[in-house]
Amino acid sequence: MRERIAALESSVRQGGATGGAVRGGEGGFPSPPGRLQQAPDAQLAGAAPAPWPQVLAVFGFERVDQGGGPVWCRTLRYDVLTRYGRHRFADLQRCELAELFRAAGLAGIRADWRKLRFFDTETTGLGSGAGTFPFLYALGQMAGDELVIDQYLLVDHADESALLHTLQRRLGGSLVVSFNGKAFDWPMLLSRCAMHRIADPPDVFHVDLLPPSRRLWRQRLASVALAELERAVLGMERSGDLPGREAPARYFAFLDERNPDLIRAVLEHNAADVCALVALAVRIADLLSGRREAQAASEHLALARWYDEWGQHDLAARAFAAAAAAPDATWSANWLRGLHHKRRGQWAEAVQVWREMADRHPWTVAPLVELAKWAEHHERRHDEAEAYAMEALRRAQLALGRVAGAADVVAELRRRVERVRRKRLRQAPPN
Amino acid sequence: MxxxxxxxxxxxxxxxxxxxxxxxxxPASAARLRSIPGWIHPDVRKGLHARGIDALYQHQTEALEYTRRGRNVIVVTPTASGKTLCYNLPVLHEICRDPASRALYLFPTKALGQDQVAELALIVQHLETTVHTYTYDGDTPAPMRRHIREAGHVVVTNPDMLHAAILPHHTKWLRLFENLRYVVLDEAHVYRGVFGSHVANVIRRLLRVCRHYGSRPQFILCSATIANPAELARELTGSEVEVIDKSGAPxxxxxxxxxxxxxxxxxxxxxxxxxxxxxxxxxxxxxxxxxxxxxxxxxxxxxxxxxxxxxxxxxxxxxxxxxxxxxxxxxxxxxxxxxxxxxxxxxxxxxxxxxxxxxxxxxxxxxxxxxxxxxxxxxxxxxxxxxxxxxxxxxxxxxxxxxxxxxxxHADRVLATSPEAARIYPENLLILMDHLKCAAYELPFAADEQFGVETTAELLAYLAEQRVVHQGHDGRFHWMADSLPSHGVSLRSAARDNVVIINVEGVPSPARGLSAADVLASAEPGALDEAERRAFFAGSRLPRPQVIGEMDRFSALTMLHPQAIYMHQSRLYQVEELDWENGKAFVRPVAADYYTDAELAVTLRVLDVFGERAQAPEGPVHRFGEVMVTATPTVYKKIKLDTHENVGWGKIHLPEMELHTMGYWCAWPRDALPFARSEWESALRGAAWALRHAAALHCMCATGDIQVAVEIRDVLSGLPTLYLYDTYPGGVGLADRVYRQAEQVFAAAVQMIRDCGCEAGCPACVGPALPGAAGGGPPLAAPPLAEGASAEVAAGGLADAGRQTPAATAKELALRLLEARGVLPCPVP
Incomplete structure (x- = not known):
């Protein structure tokens, strides 16, 4: 039977894609189709694999029962004074977690650092289907003067139910912190629970650090992957890190060969990710609370927008100002700052921003339009409004044919100029 | 008028x-009406009244009664007989009774599904119970999908979506699988052959997932008229199904x-x-x-x-x-x-x-x-x-x-006798293995679990060897690979894809320095911008290559090789280029007075004989078993249209094809007929041509699903032998069926040849004439010996080339062979 399947499968693989394009006429022999070589069997015959307890002991994994049934678990402990890049783990205990939670859309949740569970998984693939599953779960938490990371490794599927029960107990009622966990790790855990008919962990609030990270650093960094943030933001360089996509193959090979060297890098990568989560949480909380000064205009701008959303106008104004003042300030930093002042009715500040913009960027149109509106509706100085509108129109005409939509802008500005001119003539005392 | x-x-x-x-x-027939059963949920009754329906046709009430008793049903009544109510009523009744209930509707195409949702909505709008009906297919917007998974009472989809999008993500469909009461398969007759074999396996997977979540759905199938509704339904669903085939509609x-x-x-x-x-x-x-x-x-x-x-x-x-x-x-x-x-x-x-x-x-x-x-x-x-x-x-x-x-x-036969049977063969090893992988991905396999076949454990052991599944401590097999197996499996296309035939009429010819493939690429929008394309085509109207047909790869070896003349809709085309790798043949209309006939050196190796029988001691022997087919096209001949003169030849350079499949073969004792060698050849070839078409008719499959080969002196027995085999790797039960019902297939083949209007045998009834062989014209330019030891056919033709051929026509020869003693007529034991 097995030979039959093997022969069948190989004949199918061989069929079809042999030979290239065949032209008419004589000549142009295609190379003869090569038979697919059967992959040599990698498994060494006869060599009995070492027993799991012995293999896993290398890393300090122990068979424990934390109330859900026996599972393989190892615990890593780091002193809270350990530095991870520019931060210490201890910083978590004194940073303004409430700010972080608010940025994650969880305003009003009591953000107690004791309840935080830093959560990361390694899975057998990137798909989200029922056959892809996490084989390694990590849970990090602060305990006394240590950061404690528990890693749960699955080397036998028969353990999965016990492992899920364990996680369900440990995560229930906690504040989960992850990176992209809302889209990936957490649904994966719930899917496994659904499959094993185990209830979801109850009363969990989830802070995913990816969305706030994106907001803060997307403009500045090529990618907002955790490893890149670690390098560029946290000031930590990992050496010899395993690319995440290689983890599944390592794991499968490890199951077959039980060679500890195969899984070592996966375990380390996973633990390092949890450490990075802690430092990243601190960094974001510190930026939001002002304990750490933002560096780039884009960071200031991200903070300003949060403050603006939360109605913290003074903070927002300061952040907008800082963004505009930063050496890498962009047009949009100033623009957003101007709009912020306008919304708040701070006309003097707004007008100053727009004038500066109009001077600094000889091509820009929008601040001039704002100035024209302000002069027309707020100051009722139609001559001034006309002057701003005329300048805007002149600039817009330069963009004609070069910028999509410029024609609409020009048409709109012509109407504006007409209108304020009529108003000016009506208002002006007859000569 | x-x-x-x-x-x-x-x-x-x-x-x-x-x-x-x-x-x-x-003649016209009157309606047979029954009153709406009293037990139907009052809400559904009201909905029917609102639609102006006060009574049901007999087959509709039958469907209701059967489903009420927990039976599966298949409704086989004509078009426009109100089949949809046969499943909508039981489903709506159930949902009104228990709003947690769910139903899954499977239609073979997307459009059908959307149509049915619209029809169901007409009744649903009159119900007091809220019944959410949604189509779930490739067009369903992502934000809707979540809602459908949670709240859809009736989810309308197709087997492909079930296979690729729903089953692999079953944990997201918890509500559906926990509460699935009915699975509806409309147009079930479409699920035959390879497609049907796939669908039967998808249903196996569906039932496995249902079992896991504790539901046991009933099936309601609808089908056009086929001979074996009960059998098809049983094979598709894996359980017994009641047949309702008396239409009560007028x-x-x-x-x-x-x-x-x-x-x-x-x-x-x-x-x-x-x-x-x-x-x-x-x-x-x-x-x-x-x-x-x-x-x-x-x-x-x-x-x-x-x-x-x-x-x-x-x-x-x-x-x-x-x-x-x-x-x-x-x-x-x-x-x-x-x-x-x-x-x-x-x-x-x-x-x-x-x-x-x-x-x-x-x-x-x-x-x-x-x-x-x-x-x-x-x-x-x-x-x-x-x-x-x-x-x-x-x-x-x-x-x-x-x-x-x-x-x-034979219109009388077509109309009066039962239509063909829709056959599926879910046990095809390749198809089965594909779905076994998908099933293992979806849920682990218990060590003693069966998936369609008794040998499941053996198959799982094979997958474990291939490191695709891993046996856990508890003996269960778990998926263990970084891939989604359903991605690699298409329900509709065979493992070997086709060659599409592309007419490049009016497109510059390769002689001007561009290959047809280049031109095709350039003619696809986006490859060149419009201005360049216009310049390229020098201002003339832009001719575009057009796909005019397709052909299975096996036939393409002999019919679409470079320089072949391809006949399509009574027009002659010449093949300019065959892109074997990408499955494209570029053809251009030509005015030729010849056609081509290619020699295919087919070696058939019998791997295992599963069955053998003979009608008479000295008659031909029928066998069935596993075969390995190796085919290499060697040479083609140019044959003049009217006279069948051989006017030239050429070599074909195409790769060898290997096919591991199931075959049926029939060997005649050499003295069964007083034929010369060339007569044997002509007879075998003519009979094979007709048998292939008769078998396709009999098995309700495309002619491309079956191939034939003949040997005047078989390698194994030395006897004249005719082979017929499944072109789908592993076989889909066609050869098996021909073996068991050889007499009927032979009878149909005889009838086809007899009915043909031609005198001496024509391409329609006995296939293209074979120059050099009996019944064909005398060869003018002898083709060279085909390379390879298996050129028995070509060699046979040559050996007699110089001899005076007897007067028997190809038609007569084929008929005599098919009607030889021991083949016809004889009852099946």
């Missing part, structure tokens, strides 16, 4: 009736007209094309204002016929003629369907896309242009012109192929 008068006129017209082989009238009088276009070249069996006859007959119907639908085998022909009709129609009717086929945008198709329903559109030319139950109302006349491949399909098509009241007519216009000719000559 109404249809009645037109039919009478046709009857009186001799020139028309000369080509009518059969004219059958089915029917108007129906005429079936079988029309065979006149012969224009008797020697070649060439008839006037079915398309031009459809143009003429349809044109008349349109002028008379009679609503008409024509079914054509290809999209190109749909375009052609609708264009012809438009051109021929009077100005006022032009806007009411349309074409309908796959490739039109959904919105356009919906508009066409609406137009057909409300009568705005008078005539439509369509591919089989409209054959299935899309609601287009009922038309007066259907034209089936060419045999659609199965009697069930033919009936389905003719059912499109069928009304519950009033007169209708179905006209079959035969094409030139042997199958078409058989059908047009």
């Amino acid at each position: 109404n249809l009645q008068s037109l039919l009478e006129e046709w009857r009186r017209t001799e020139s028309f009736m000369a080509h009518v082989t059969h004219w059958v009238v089915e 029917r108007g009088e129906r005429h079936f007209v079988f029309y065979n276009p006149p012969l224009v070249r008797k020697d070649l069996g060439v008839r006037r094309s079915a398309l031009s006859e459809a143009r003429r007959i349809g044109g008349r119907l349109i002028r008379e204002g009679i609503s008409t639908i024509a079914f054509l085998p290809t999209r190109t022909q749909v375009e052609l016929l609708s264009a012809y009709w438009k051109q021929d129609a009077p100005e006022r009717l032009r806007q009411r003629v349309a074409g309908y086929r796959g490739g039109y945008l959904p919105g356009e198709r919906r508009a066409l369907e609406r137009g057909l329903r409300n009568g705005d559109i008078l005539a439509v030319a369509s591919t089989n896309a409209l054959e299935l139950g899309i609601d287009i109302g009922s038309l007066e006349v259907s034209l089936s242009v060419g045999y659609p491949g199965s009697v069930a399909s033919l009936r389905q098509q003719s059912g499109r012109a069928g009304r519950r009241h009033g007169l209708s007519a179905a006209v079959f216009i035969a094409g030139p192929s042997a199958l078409d000719q058989y059908v047009v000559h």
Whole structure:
């Protein structure tokens, strides 16, 4: 039977894609189709694999029962004074977690650092289907003067139910912190629970650090992957890190060969990710609370927008100002700052921003339009409004044919100029 | 003029009736009504009343009673007999009774599903119970998907979505799988052959997931008329299914007209094309204002016929003629369907896309242009012109192929006897393995769990060896690979894909320095910008390469090799280039007076014999078993059209193809017939050609699903042997079936040859003439010996080349072989 399947499968693989394009006429022999070589069997015959307890002991994994049934678990402990890049783990205990939670859309949740569970998984693939599953779960938490990371490794599927029960107990009622966990790790855990008919962990609030990270650093960094943030933001360089996509193959090979060297890098990568989560949480909380000064205009701008959303106008104004003042300030930093002042009715500040913009960027149109509106509706100085509108129109005409939509802008500005001119003539005392 | 008068006129017209082989009238029948059962949920009853339904047809109440008793049912009644209520009523009753209940509707195509949602909505809007019905397919927007998974009472989808999107993500469909009460399979007859074998395995996976979540759904199937509804339903669902095949719906009088276009070249069996006859007959119907639908085998022909009709129609009717086929945008198709329903559109030319139950109302006349491949399909098509009241007519216009000719000559059999059986073969090892992987991905396998076959454990052990699954401590097999197995499995296409035939007429020829492939690439939008393209084509109208057909790879070896003459719709094309890797053959119309015939050196190695029987001690022996087919095309010959003279030859350089499959073979004792060597060859080849078509008819499959090979002196036995094998790797039960019912297949083949209008055997009945062999013309230029030891056929032809051939025609020889003692007639034991 097995030979039959093997022969069948190989004949199918061989069929079809042999030979290239065949032209008419004589000549142009295609190379003869090569038979697919059967992959040599990698498994060494006869060599009995070492027993799991012995293999896993290398890393300090122990068979424990934390109330859900026996599972393989190892615990890593780091002193809270350990530095991870520019931060210490201890910083978590004194940073303004409430700010972080608010940025994650969880305003009003009591953000107690004791309840935080830093959560990361390694899975057998990137798909989200029922056959892809996490084989390694990590849970990090602060305990006394240590950061404690528990890693749960699955080397036998028969353990999965016990492992899920364990996680369900440990995560229930906690504040989960992850990176992209809302889209990936957490649904994966719930899917496994659904499959094993185990209830979801109850009363969990989830802070995913990816969305706030994106907001803060997307403009500045090529990618907002955790490893890149670690390098560029946290000031930590990992050496010899395993690319995440290689983890599944390592794991499968490890199951077959039980060679500890195969899984070592996966375990380390996973633990390092949890450490990075802690430092990243601190960094974001510190930026939001002002304990750490933002560096780039884009960071200031991200903070300003949060403050603006939360109605913290003074903070927002300061952040907008800082963004505009930063050496890498962009047009949009100033623009957003101007709009912020306008919304708040701070006309003097707004007008100053727009004038500066109009001077600094000889091509820009929008601040001039704002100035024209302000002069027309707020100051009722139609001559001034006309002057701003005329300048805007002149600039817009330069963009004609070069910028999509410029024609609409020009048409709109012509109407504006007409209108304020009529108003000016009506208002002006007859000569 | 109404249809009645037109039919009478046709009857009186001799020139028309000369080509009518059969004219059958089915009288009208009255409705058999039953009252709505008292136990039906009052809400559903109210919904029916609101739709003006106060009584049900008998088959509808039968379906209700069976499902109520927990049985599975398959409803096999004609088109427009109210089949949808047979499943909508039990489902709605159940949902009204328990709003947690869920139902899954599977339709073979997307459009059908959307149509059914619309129909269900008509009843649902009158219910007090809220019933959410949603289609879930590739077009469903992502934000809706979550809602559908949670709240959809009736989820309408297709087997492909179930296979690729729903089952692999079953944890997201918890609500559905925990509460699934009914699975509906409409148009179940479509699930046959390879597609059906896949679908049966998808259903196995579905039931596995249901078991996991604790539900045990009942099945309701609907099908066009087939011979074996109970068997098909059982094989698809894995459980016993009650058959409901007595329609209680009324029917108007129906005429079936079988029309065979006149012969224009008797020697070649060439008839006037079915398309031009459809143009003429349809044109008349349109002028008379009679609503008409024509079914054509290809999209190109749909375009052609609708264009012809438009051109021929009077100005006022032009806007009411349309074409309908796959490739039109959904919105356009919906508009066409609406137009057909409300009568705005008078005539439509369509591919089989409209054959299935899309609601287009009922038309007066259907034209089936060419045999659609199965009697069930033919009936389905003719059912499109069928009304519950009033007169209708179905006209079959035969094409030139042997199958078409058989059908047009045996209309009585086609109509009276049972239609073909829809066969599936879910145990095909390749298909089974594919779905076993998918199933293992979805849920781990218990060590003693069975998936369709008893050998499941052995198959799982094989997958474990391949490191695709891993056996856990608890003995269960778990998926263990970084891939989604369903991605690699398509339910619709065979493992070996086809070669598409592309007409590059008018496109610059490769001789000018560009290959046809380059031109094709350039003609695809986006490859070159419009200005460049215009410059490239030097301002002329831009001809675009057009796909005119497709062919299985095995046949392509001999029919689409470079320089081959390819005949299509009575036009001759020459193959300029065969891109074997990408499955494209580029052809260009030519004016040639010859056709080509390629030698395929086929080596058939019998791996295992599963069955053997003989009718008479000295008669031929039938066998069935596993075979390995190795085919290499060697040379092709150019053969003059009229005289069959051999006017040249060339070598073919194509890779060897290997096929591991199931075969049936028949070996004759050498002294069974007093044939010379060349006569044996001619007889075997002619018989094989006819048998292949007869087997396709018998097994309800495409001719491409079966191949034949002949050996004058078989490697194994030394006897003249005829092989017939499945072209799908691993076999899908066709050879097996031919083995068991060889007598019937032989009888059909004999009939096909006898019925052919030709005198001495033509390409339609016994296949292309074999120069050098008996019955063919004398060879002028002898082809060289084909390389390879297996050139028995070619060598056989040569050995007798110089000898005076006997007067027996190819037709006679094939018939004598097929009717040799021990083959016919004899009852199956």
